[in-house]
Amino acid sequence: MIRKPIFAANWKMNKGPSETEDFADGFLSKIQHKTFPADIVIAPPFVSLAKAAEKFGNVSAVALAAQNCSEHNSGAYTGEVSAMMLKEFYLHYVILGHSERRAIYGETDETINAKMLKAREVNLRPIFCIGETLEEREGGKLEEVLRRQVSIGMKDLTERDLLDTVIAYEPVWAIGTGVTASAQQAQEAHAFVRSLVAEQFGAESAAKIRIQYGGSVKPGNAAELMACPDIDGALIGGAALEPQSFLDIIVNGSK
């Protein structure tokens, strides 16, 4: 089964519209006349999406993502943005369940599942994040945590939904710490996550779904991680804030 790799930049709360424009100009000049055997996604903050759409709207190599959406359609939810609004904005992807949303904003597996279903109602493609804390890993709870996150977070998705979903395995202890999971640790977790998808949705869907690795991915470690059979791309934070570094990860990881 050939799965096209997918490299996504999660800018988190970095880059307003003017820095987005600078990044876009730099990145576009570097990717001009090049083709990549990979999908490239950029997830700016909400307020920078208009500038990103202006810059990347006609660039077929790059798709845009939001970093979150509401679990509701509309109404009295101050500060929230619905999946439908994002869709109207011509977005393709939405990051859901990031560990920062879980840990800092108290998102539960059930809330994340509600968001997943809202995203799918309007055909947005979720980048569904899962991953264990260091305490959970050291306490022997890795498999239990991943099983819970996958079974609740992906509940009620259809087979079609599954094909448009990307899973991002991001061990919390590797995010922003400079500590990357070893290729072996990452591969083992990815294979386990794929087996969970197989249990829940069948072997055929499991063979097709793309599973990204996230957590201190850099140009220097991308090739080794992406060489693992169950790793189908990366979700990148810090190293995707600079055009050359993001591009180097894509190029090194696509070999």
Ligand SMILES: O=C(CO)COP(=O)(O)O
């Ligand atoms: O959280 C991440 C991407 O969603 C990973 O962040 P870093 O690449 O900065 O470790």
